[in-house]
Amino acid sequence: DIQMTQSPSTLSASVGDRVTITCRASQSISRWLAWYQQKPGKAPKFLIYQASSLQSGVPSRFSGSGSGTEFTLTINSLQPDDFATYYCQQYNSGWAFGQGTKVEIK
């Protein structure tokens, strides 16, 4: 089974900051990676697919990159609405999620 590892687990940042979250796969998944945002008590929201393609309606300050085993989610100019937990997910072979990265207010 493919394992997904995110870092850091928690990230403290301020409005306006640029933040980067890393996701590593235990084996190559090509570019079959998605990112989700989840707020407390809510369902996850789909942000990015195929490592770097933005889902319709997602603000352009979100971007994704990477291939193979290493991927990043970048949020440029962090907004108050962006404080949440972010999950990566591989869909190359079944589904597996990272453990999540909580972006909190500094």
Added chain:
Amino acid sequence: EVQMVESGGGLVQPGGSLRLSCAASGFTFSSFAMSWVRQAPGKGLEWVSAISGSGDRTFYADSVKGRFTISRDNSQNTLFLQMNSLRAEDTAVYYCVRESGSRNYADYWGQGTLVTVSS
């Protein structure tokens, strides 16, 4: 508007059974594979089970294989998860998820239904 509404969650004793339902609307239900994903309290996301659009192929996580059964009724636009022999570690919010794309990512999620397994 794509919408999925889960129901059927609740409190059940260890060893008991529960059947979750997910009513879908706003898209051609039979054209999409569907999945169940769960989230234990304070924990991350865990894929549970998936079913093809026609219902002829089903897939399960090892943690639920032999205990859970996924099914669908395309005439009623409804997805089901029959959960038997429930354990405390099955306690979680269960999300109904639509799959999309050439390799199937999760593009729409229901609001979730809480299953609590406790005596």
